Amino acid sequence: MTARERGAAIDIKAATKRYGNFTALDDVTLHIEPGEFMTLLGPSGSGKTTTLNVVAGFTDLTSGDLAVGGKSIVALPAHKRNIGVVFQHYALFPHMTVGKNVAYPLTLRGMDKQARDRLVVRALDMVKMADFAHRYPSELSGGQQQRVALARAIVFDPPLLLMDEPLGALDKKLREWLQLEIKRIHRELGTTFVYVTHDQEEALVLSDRIAVFNQGRIEQVGTGRQLYDEPTTLFVAKFIGESTSLRGEAQTSGNETSLTIAGQKIVANGKLAGGRKPVVLLRPEKLSLAGTNTPPAAGQNSLTGEVSEAIYLGSGSKYQVTLRDGSVAIVRSSLEATPFSIGDTVDLRWSVVDAKLLADDDRADMTMT
Amino acid sequence: MSQTSHTPTAGGDHPRPSGAVQGPQPRLRLATYPSLLAMPALLLLIAAMGYPLLTVTLRSFSDPAWGLQNYVWFFSTPVNVTVLLRTFSIAAWVTIVCVIAAYPYAYLMTAVGPRLRLVLILCVLVPFWVSGVVRTLAWVILLQDSGIINSVIRLFGFDGVKLIRTQTGVVIGMAQVLLPFMILPLYSVMRGIDLRLVQAARSLGARPARAFLQIYLPLSLPGVFAGAIIVFILSLGFYITPALLGGPRSTMLSTLVQSQVLSLLNWGRGGAMGVVLLVATFVLLALAAPLMRQRHKQASRS
Numbered sequence: 001m002t003a004r005e006r007g008a009a010i011d012i013k014a015a016t017k018r019y020g021n022f023t024a025l026d027d028v029t030l031h032i033e034p035g036e037f038m039t040l041l042g043p044s045g046s047g048k049t050t051t052l053n054v055v056a057g058f059t060d061l062t063s064g065d066l067a068v069g070g071k072s073i074v075a076l077p078a079h080k081r082n083i084g085v086v087f088q089h090y091a092l093f094p095h096m097t098v099g100k101n102v103a104y105p106l107t108l109r110g111m112d113k114q115a116r117d118r119l120v121v122r123a124l125d126m127v128k129m130a131d132f133a134h135r136y137p138s139e140l141s142g143g144q145q146q147r148v149a150l151a152r153a154i155v156f157d158p159p160l161l162l163m164d165e166p167l168g169a170l171d172k173k174l175r176e177w178l179q180l181e182i183k184r185i186h187r188e189l190g191t192t193f194v195y196v197t198h199d200q201e202e203a204l205v206l207s208d209r210i211a212v213f214n215q216g217r218i219e220q221v222g223t224g225r226q227l228y229d230e231p232t233t234l235f236v237a238k239f240i241g242e243s244t245s246l247r248g249e250a251q252t253s254g255n256e257t258s259l260t261i262a263g264q265k266i267v268a269n270g271k272l273a274g275g276r277k278p279v280v281l282l283r284p285e286k287l288s289l290a291g292t293n294t295p296p297a298a299g300q301n302s303l304t305g306e307v308s309e310a311i312y313l314g315s316g317s318k319y320q321v322t323l324r325d326g327s328v329a330i331v332r333s334s335l336e337a338t339p340f341s342i343g344d345t346v347d348l349r350w351s352v353v354d355a356k357l358l359a360d361d362d363r364a365d366m367t368m369t
Numbered sequence: 370m371s372q373t374s375h376t377p378t379a380g381g382d383h384p385r386p387s388g389a390v391q392g393p394q395p396r397l398r399l400a401t402y403p404s405l406l407a408m409p410a411l412l413l414l415i416a417a418m419g420y421p422l423l424t425v426t427l428r429s430f431s432d433p434a435w436g437l438q439n440y441v442w443f444f445s446t447p448v449n450v451t452v453l454l455r456t457f458s459i460a461a462w463v464t465i466v467c468v469i470a471a472y473p474y475a476y477l478m479t480a481v482g483p484r485l486r487l488v489l490i491l492c493v494l495v496p497f498w499v500s501g502v503v504r505t506l507a508w509v510i511l512l513q514d515s516g517i518i519n520s521v522i523r524l525f526g527f528d529g530v531k532l533i534r535t536q537t538g539v540v541i542g543m544a545q546v547l548l549p550f551m552i553l554p555l556y557s558v559m560r561g562i563d564l565r566l567v568q569a570a571r572s573l574g575a576r577p578a579r580a581f582l583q584i585y586l587p588l589s590l591p592g593v594f595a596g597a598i599i600v601f602i603l604s605l606g607f608y609i610t611p612a613l614l615g616g617p618r619s620t621m622l623s624t625l626v627q628s629q630v631l632s633l634l635n636w637g638r639g640g641a642m643g644v645v646l647l648v649a650t651f652v653l654l655a656l657a658a659p660l661m662r663q664r665h666k667q668a669s670r671s
Contacts, residue, residue, distance in 0.1 A: 056572055057571075057572075058568055058571075058572075077571075077577075078568070078571040078572055079571045079572075079573075079574050079575055079576055079577070079580075080574075081572075082574070083572060084572070085568075085569065085572040087565055087568075087569060089563070089565065091563065091565045091566050091568070091569035093566060093569075093570075093584055094566075094588070095587050095588060104570070104573055104575075104583075105573035105574050108573060108574040108575050108579070109574060152573065153572075153573075156573070156574070
């Protein structure tokens with residue numbers, strides 16, 4: 001393989017797309033580094049696929065700019081953009097063999113047969129489908145078809161590869177295996193990958209960085225760890241991983257916010273500007289359970305509740321605790337922790353520093369089911 | 370349904386293993402003989418098609434005497450051969466005109482919203498509900514020398530065009546009558562084509578025209594072939610439209626058959642003409658079949 005140019009940088013600037021009254025993309029700005037694996041994550045209708053279609057050239061922007069490798073491509077039609085696209089439903093040409101499908105972009109570029117065959121074999125090798133070149137797409141399984149589609153999208157060496165929920169139609173086992181394959185191919189190619197999914201686990205497995213979309217806007221961009229540990233909005237906190245959110249009567253004193261929940265008072269560091277209603281967000285592994293007779297340690301909050309579900313997971317246990325105000329907390333505990341069973345009255349404990357104070361947002365709950 | 374029940378229930382539709390059959394004799398069931406469902410249609414075809422066809426074929430060999438004289442007469446009379454060839458040529462032209470007119474129309478039907486699609490479907494179907502004779506007479510009015518088309522042409526200072534009693538007029542009229550038979554199969558095939566394939570082709574670097582020619586067109590060919598066969602075969606046997614719109618130089622075989630049978634009462638010769646047309650059609654279809662079978666196979670791989 002010759003020295004390959006690295007992937008291209010992408011700059012989406014103030015991109016807005018309206019359909020009549022509906023705003024599919026609302027002032028989206030996103031910078032993607034060359035060679036980066038960027039995932040656009042969000043529920044359906046959040047604008048992630050629209051963003052992908054805009055970059056691919058299938059959808060025109062109402063306003064805003066789009067640059068790949070520093071050059072604006074807003075005015076270029078899809079077929080001149082030289083961007084690889086992998087679709088959710090594979091979009092292999094049913095009347096062509098696997099080999100012809102993969103060779104198609106090279107044929108369009110007027111490449112001679114010898115060079116073409118060499119590249120086709122190389123691309124099919126990369127996705128481990130070299131033995132299937134003479135089959136028709138209908139003779140392949142979903143996972144095989146998607147690998148062929150991937151080969152077809154990378155065979156012409158595009159500086160940017162877009163993938164629109166490529167594993168959405170496959171079963172879990174296959175999906176997990178293909179995720180690792182995609183990661184490997186990304187490493188080998190050095191191409192910039194933009195990957196759309198609504199599956200947060202998939203996003204965490206694959207991505208260098210994740211852009212979380214909601215209602216046509218980007219809520220937050222960051223690494224998986226940043227999004228999990230330091231979410232800036234309640235929506236992001238609830239979309240990435242499991243969490244417990246606590247609401248109550250709020251009071252601020254100094255740089256501290258306290259909530260009174262069913263008569264019990266808890267505190268969290270920080271305060272919200274603009275008098276917005278605060279929510280205390282807790283990750284399951286930051287929570288622990290204790291009997292009501294043991295006093296909380298210094299710097300710990302404590303809330304009383306009743307165990308409503310106890311699940312043994314092998315590596316530990318997962319509990320649902322119904323608090324006195326009716327809200328439900330999710331707790332993950334290690335094997336060494338004292339086990340509790342359904343119906344036990346327990347204290348939910350956590351360190352003040354582990355709680356995250358966020359502004360309440362009723363949109364965040366709507367999207368979570 | 371109870372699992373312990375051993376007697377077949379009246380509405381029972383679960384085939385039971387043969388060893389487990391108990392009680393009354395197994396009855397004739399539609400579920401066990403699905404081919405029975407085709408019986409009504411088969412009976413109708415045998416009575417209304419098979420028997421008359423047999424009679425016609427027999428009489429072509431036996432009327433007025435046993436032998437091949439009717440066929441010898443058919444092929445030794447130049448006018449018959451001319452008309453036979455013309456029949457095929459007109460049918461081919463009608464098919465071509467229908468493909469050209471129906472293809473963009475059917476495509477539009479797949480591309481527009483549901484409301485406009487309904488309007489387009491109605492535009493196809495409403496002429497179906499009007500009798501062929503009425504429609505053909507309407508074409509007489511439109512196409513005649515002092516008709517609307519010629520008036521418009523003259524309005525722009527051109528010479529009038531002879532349309533009525535010409536082959537062109539016949540082709541125009543027949544194509545209009547047969548257009549729905551082309552549009553509907555085309556539409557049903559096009560509706561099944563995943564437009565994302567065209568998008569995929571564009572992302573791979575295909576100009577829109579190229580994406581259409583290399584991806585969409587090949588996938589829509591089964592619809593073209595299905596429609597073409599229906600239109601072509603129906604054209605071969607057309608009678609009313611060529612009789613009303615055509616002249617002596619655009620007579621089709623069905624008109625000759627009609628004059629042999631109804632005017633000259635020569636059933637043998639009329640039958641021979643019918644058989645010749647039938648055999649010629651079969652030969653043509655047999656020639657086209659391999660080509661089509663391959664296309665169908667490719668398209669059904671989707």
